[in-house]
Amino acid sequence: MEDQYAETVLGRIRLRVGGDGPAMVCWPSLLMDGTLWDAQAAYFADRFRVVLVDPPGHGGSSPLTRPFEFVECARVVVQILDALGIDRAHLVGNSWGGMIGGTFAALHPDRIDRAVLMNATASPAGLRQRIEYPALVVAARLLGGMRGPLVGPVRDAFLGPTSKRDRPSVVAYVNDMASRADVESVRHAVTSVVPRRPDQRQLFASIKAPVLVVAGREDATFPVAETQAMADAIPGAAFAVLERTAHLAALENPTEVNALLEDFLVQ
Ligand SMILES: O=C(O)CCC(=O)CC(=O)O
Numbered sequence: 001m002e003d004q005y006a007e008t009v010l011g012r013i014r015l016r017v018g019g020d021g022p023a024m025v026c027w028p029s030l031l032m033d034g035t036l037w038d039a040q041a042a043y044f045a046d047r048f049r050v051v052l053v054d055p056p057g058h059g060g061s062s063p064l065t066r067p068f069e070f071v072e073c074a075r076v077v078v079q080i081l082d083a084l085g086i087d088r089a090h091l092v093g094n095s096w097g098g099m100i101g102g103t104f105a106a107l108h109p110d111r112i113d114r115a116v117l118m119n120a121t122a123s124p125a126g127l128r129q130r131i132e133y134p135a136l137v138v139a140a141r142l143l144g145g146m147r148g149p150l151v152g153p154v155r156d157a158f159l160g161p162t163s164k165r166d167r168p169s170v171v172a173y174v175n176d177m178a179s180r181a182d183v184e185s186v187r188h189a190v191t192s193v194v195p196r197r198p199d200q201r202q203l204f205a206s207i208k209a210p211v212l213v214v215a216g217r218e219d220a221t222f223p224v225a226e227t228q229a230m231a232d233a234i235p236g237a238a239f240a241v242l243e244r245t246a247h248l249a250a251l252e253n254p255t256e257v258n259a260l261l262e263d264f265l266v267q
Contacts, residue, residue, distance in 0.1 A: 023049045053080065063184060092250075163218075
């Protein structure tokens with residue numbers, strides 16, 4: 001994989017690009033960078049042009065200086081495709097990335113091939129998330145980072161009992177990503193993705209591209225019923241539930257995620 005950069009409406013975006021074939025653009029969750037998809041890149045780069053995105057304000061991308069709208073994130077995807085000379089791509093997204101994958105598929109039907117939306121929602125955030133996530137960010141600002149007493153809540157939002165018990169490398173990855181997060185960028189991203197998240201169900205009714213929605217049985221952030229409601233909002237969407245998997249399916253359960261992607265994208 002080689003580093004490339006795209007100038008976008010939300011700053012400079014770092015991309016890891018490798019392989020040849022139809023393009024597959026992978027956008028991760030809040031607090032994560034493109035390495036969330038390393039197992040997918042390793043598996044698919046012999047047949048796909050894999051593009052791993054460090055989303056705005058995360059990893060090697062520019063810090064965020066303001067909150068954003070979801071339509072701007074969809075525009076970022078278009079600008080990434082333009083920068084790489086890609087006409088049309090599969091969009092594979094997790095949580096924030098899944099929400100944006102839906103926005104992109106609805107607003108840019110000429111640039112989307114197929115979309116796989118994992119651990120995501122089309123609904124506005126509930127009261128608990130509207131309070132808990134901003135409170136976490138306030139605490140992170142006071143502590144100078146996502147550290148100390150914040151590690152537990154972050155781990156609980158992302159991982160379920162199976163990963164916490166049986167996948168120490170996944171736990172270590174989440175701790176490491178959280179500790180490296182730029183708190184000001186995370187503040188803007190959380191504001192945009194949680195309390196200001198739009199209800200996208202009506203917009204998603206206009207999606208024409210084939211879509212697969214994936215839920216994790218152990219996902220405490222977006223339980224199966226909420227992700228199922230997202231699938232129900234998208235005409236003809238396929239829906240799958242992964243057992244022993246929480247909020248970061250691609251990292252926690254790469255074998256089954258790769259099999260789902262293979263079935264859905266290689267047809
Ligand atoms: O809205 C929520 O409850 C959480 C949003 C979230 O975690 C997004 C993400 O993981 O990208």
